[in-house]
Amino acid sequence: MELYQSTIHELQDKIKEGKTTATAITKSVLQRIDAVEEKVHSYIRVMKDEALSAAAEADKEIKKGNIKPLSGISIALKDIVCTKGIATTCGSHILHNFVPPYDASVVEKLRAAGAIFVGKTNMDEFAMGSSTETSYFGPTRNPWDLERIPGGSSGGSAAAVAADECVASIGSDTGGSIRQPAALCGIVGMKPTYGRVSRFGLIAFASSLDQIGPFTKDVEDCAIMMNVLAGYDRRESTSVNIDVPDYRQFAGRDIKGWKIGIPKEYFVEGIDPEVKAAIEASIKTMEKCGAQSVEISLPHTQYCLAVYYIIAPAEASSNLARYDGVKYGFRAPASELLDMYKKTRMQGFGAEVKRRIMIGTYALSAGYYDAYYKKASQVRALIKKDFEEAFKKCDVILTPTTPTPAFKIGEKTDNPLQMYLSDIFTISTNLAGIPGISLPCGFTKSGLPVGVQFLAGHFQEGKLIQVASAYERKAQIEKRRPKL
Amino acid sequence: MEFETVIGLEVHAQMLTETKIFCSCSTKFGAAPNSHTCPICLGMPGVLPVLNKKVVEYAMKMALATNCAINPTCEFARKNYFYPDLPKGYQISQYAYPLAEHGWLELEVNGGKKRIGITRIHMEEDAGKLLHDEHNPVSYVDLNRTGVPLIEIVSEPDIRGAEEAADYLKRLHEILVYLEICDGNMEEGSFRCDANVSIRPKGQKEFGTRAELKNMNSFRNVQRGLEYEIKRQQYIVENGGTIVQETRLWDDAQGVTNSMRGKEEAHDYRYFPDPDLVPVIVDEAWIGKIRADMPELPQAKRERFISEYQISAYDAGVLTSEKALAGYFEEVVAICAKPKQAGNWLMGDVMKFLNEDKKTIRECPITAASLAEMINLIDAGTISGKMAKDIVEEMYQSGKNPREVIAEKGMVQITDEAALAKTISSIIDANPQQLADYRAGKEKLFGFFVGQVMKATQGKANPQIVNDLLKKMLAK
Numbered sequence A: 001m002e003l004y005q006s007t008i009h010e011l012q013d014k015i016k017e018g019k020t021t022a023t024a025i026t027k028s029v030l031q032r033i034d035a036v037e038e039k040v041h042s043y044i045r046v047m048k049d050e051a052l053s054a055a056a057e058a059d060k061e062i063k064k065g066n067i068k069p070l071s072g073i074s075i076a077l078k079d080i081v082c083t084k085g086i087a088t089t090c091g092s093h094i095l096h097n098f099v100p101p102y103d104a105s106v107v108e109k110l111r112a113a114g115a116i117f118v119g120k121t122n123m124d125e126f127a128m129g130s131s132t133e134t135s136y137f138g139p140t141r142n143p144w145d146l147e148r149i150p151g152g153s154s155g156g157s158a159a160a161v162a163a164d165e166c167v168a169s170i171g172s173d174t175g176g177s178i179r180q181p182a183a184l185c186g187i188v189g190m191k192p193t194y195g196r197v198s199r200f201g202l203i204a205f206a207s208s209l210d211q212i213g214p215f216t217k218d219v220e221d222c223a224i225m226m227n228v229l230a231g232y233d234r235r236e237s238t239s240v241n242i243d244v245p246d247y248r249q250f251a252g253r254d255i256k257g258w259k260i261g262i263p264k265e266y267f268v269e270g271i272d273p274e275v276k277a278a279i280e281a282s283i284k285t286m287e288k289c290g291a292q293s294v295e296i297s298l299p300h301t302q303y304c305l306a307v308y309y310i311i312a313p314a315e316a317s318s319n320l321a322r323y324d325g326v327k328y329g330f331r332a333p334a335s336e337l338l339d340m341y342k343k344t345r346m347q348g349f350g351a352e353v354k355r356r357i358m359i360g361t362y363a364l365s366a367g368y369y370d371a372y373y374k375k376a377s378q379v380r381a382l383i384k385k386d387f388e389e390a391f392k393k394c395d396v397i398l399t400p401t402t403p404t405p406a407f408k409i410g411e412k413t414d415n416p417l418q419m420y421l422s423d424i425f426t427i428s429t430n431l432a433g434i435p436g437i438s439l440p441c442g443f444t445k446s447g448l449p450v451g452v453q454f455l456a457g458h459f460q461e462g463k464l465i466q467v468a469s470a471y472e473r474k475a476q477i478e479k480r481r482p483k484l
Numbered sequence B: 001m002e003f004e005t006v007i008g009l010e011v012h013a014q015m016l017t018e019t020k021i022f023c024s025c026s027t028k029f030g031a032a033p034n035s036h037t038c039p040i041c042l043g044m045p046g047v048l049p050v051l052n053k054k055v056v057e058y059a060m061k062m063a064l065a066t067n068c069a070i071n072p073t074c075e076f077a078r079k080n081y082f083y084p085d086l087p088k089g090y091q092i093s094q095y096a097y098p099l100a101e102h103g104w105l106e107l108e109v110n111g112g113k114k115r116i117g118i119t120r121i122h123m124e125e126d127a128g129k130l131l132h133d134e135h136n137p138v139s140y141v142d143l144n145r146t147g148v149p150l151i152e153i154v155s156e157p158d159i160r161g162a163e164e165a166a167d168y169l170k171r172l173h174e175i176l177v178y179l180e181i182c183d184g185n186m187e188e189g190s191f192r193c194d195a196n197v198s199i200r201p202k203g204q205k206e207f208g209t210r211a212e213l214k215n216m217n218s219f220r221n222v223q224r225g226l227e228y229e230i231k232r233q234q235y236i237v238e239n240g241g242t243i244v245q246e247t248r249l250w251d252d253a254q255g256v257t258n259s260m261r262g263k264e265e266a267h268d269y270r271y272f273p274d275p276d277l278v279p280v281i282v283d284e285a286w287i288g289k290i291r292a293d294m295p296e297l298p299q300a301k302r303e304r305f306i307s308e309y310q311i312s313a314y315d316a317g318v319l320t321s322e323k324a325l326a327g328y329f330e331e332v333v334a335i336c337a338k339p340k341q342a343g344n345w346l347m348g349d350v351m352k353f354l355n356e357d358k359k360t361i362r363e364c365p366i367t368a369a370s371l372a373e374m375i376n377l378i379d380a381g382t383i384s385g386k387m388a389k390d391i392v393e394e395m396y397q398s399g400k401n402p403r404e405v406i407a408e409k410g411m412v413q414i415t416d417e418a419a420l421a422k423t424i425s426s427i428i429d430a431n432p433q434q435l436a437d438y439r440a441g442k443e444k445l446f447g448f449f450v451g452q453v454m455k456a457t458q459g460k461a462n463p464q465i466v467n468d469l470l471k472k473m474l475a476k
């Protein structure tokens, strides 16, 4: 097996045993990028020189016996997390030349843990999309079928892990942007509890929903990444100051006697039959693990999409107001102020971003606020309550991650509503602020990955690691690799 | 027709915190453009605000001082609009749930007392500043002021005239400065005021159409601007016109208000709760802590000065106009126990020197202990009041205490009766004609003899003793 194909824990063991070096791993991953990046286009920027010099530094430390949790591990960052001195574009023309003078908190944490950053990954513009097709830098392709989308908005980060162009990566999830591409690319992706991982330096899409999380090749790696990422940050007011457990400890435990909640509202028409079959098989696997499945109800599920598409665009319309051409980023030439604003934003933002800014602006307007934003906030509270009630009856909830496997590039670009429906099973999690994980649960006949999603109560990421690793061990999903 | 004026005031006061409301940049005025900025106040992508707790505490002080109820929970909201001095494209302010509401401030009106309602006090961040190039069609943006903490104090439309408005502002200003939460500097914009003005026929209940008045940067301009605006509105109504709801700017040089031509009128600020900040929870314990930390407020101090020191309302007003002055006065009185004299010296000579030098009482070279000592020396007869006038000036110039000044200048009063009698007798001997005239009934000449004695003693003779001795010796 090549180094670039390995997991974090495999590479960690090799480094500890002196069987490999940070430089060797980095070179292996960079070679892999050279070989497949043209087909997949996971990256907006590959940080070859930075990665190699960071690896050389890491090797010095490793030689001294200073081995950290991610020493020498190649990590890719979604181009929505700010990197000091390195352009951070958010997949947008308007920020194509923006170089932050600061690192995001997660970047600081990863670097302190020994991670080697190999690049900034592609994404839907400002994380608005479910296919990575709205990127200013062109679409990313699904490594399992290059005609298909990798999911989104963190499609680049998911594809990079699936195509072995990095060992693990960072994404952000506002309505499913980690879990949905993880499912469509056949890897593990976790959205932590809102407030668990610092948002400082994460370019905001919808501040009350955004959360950073990892993409990994297996559940144990997810636990390793969460150990590094999670924790209180006084630079974020919504960060929550509660202890971070050692997530890795949850990875080997069994789930005998657990109650697995199956929300009846999630198994309705519209689910692809092959996805449905895979999920039903997953429920059986849970039972084989000694858990018991129970039917639960999340009665406000039908409103999730509507609530999300008011709250997220409303917050976005305000969050994106700062991109006005005055201070940084793209500025369209114009003779006076109003003209400059209009041209800059008209040319700087893509169609989907403009669509959401307009929806959000409308929802917040005088005379509409009560009917839209306020009402949506009220329903959001009910959705949150649905989950609180549900978790009284079960330990975790199991659902499909997506209603269908990866669709074709261009298939839904002309139909935003169809596109929005691909997040139908992931959105409620963000509205409730709870954590969720998606992991592979099988393949369709045509060889496309299918994902299963587990959800738990606030700050119960440990439970998710536990159930996901139990599932992973029992299900023994065939270890396939995309043919590239 | 007789009209009644209805005025409501919105005051923005800059909080005297060291750092900005949502980042750790300095709030100091006058630095090089954009030197007091960081990614947070520059509104860069991905950065987040963290509330400066001091701002809440300062705002709570003002709320308590103006009898407001502090809400157990308040929240920040975004006020969305585009302007180059607003780097995020929104101002973080408070909207639906402000920090405090339902307060009042008491004014003295026509010898009686009148309460002006305070609708709300909320916290917000200031915007930056645009600098326009005089020679080129470009503007520069200075974001030093961006994120400087402000509180907005909104009054009820309870104010009935320009003078009353100015009075309200002065009281508000005085409290802010007393609380040491605002430097009150109107020129630098630390204390700003907008006014909503309307008129209505006397007796009418409904409000008239209001104009919002801006750009009045002194108490005097507020009064002048309002007076002009009231007259303008009366003129329109009396001539059959109608008032337009609009924002008007006071032009200090021309002495008129001009319409902003609806430029800002159509704004929909799309307020919504800021998702980057959590609600501020204020419990009773916190309020109690702030309350315990409150200084005596100007009005209470004035009343206490009148009753405790037996001084006039006017003197009490002057002495409490500044917290430091009141503190100085009380320090002097604590040592010499002569409030009337202390007040007179302070409001007379000392204030005159300070005003001439544009100094504040904090910078006064005469310590309270020195002034008290000087008053005691007058009282003990060691120096005369007249000598004291020179001594206090020397104390002010040199910073020395009165005993040092007296010793240096040999200014101790001559109270030795035998020595003075000797001087007087030689003066009588030298002026036989005047003595004869005095004895013949020309009593006005008494003053001549006093003058001669003072001249001979270089003004150091104790006037009372001189008087007594002269009377005796001239009568012989």
Ligand SMILES: [Zn+2]
Residues within 6 Å of the ligand: B020, B023, B024, B025, B036, B037, B038, B039, B040, B041, B042, B147
């Ligand atoms: Zn700052």
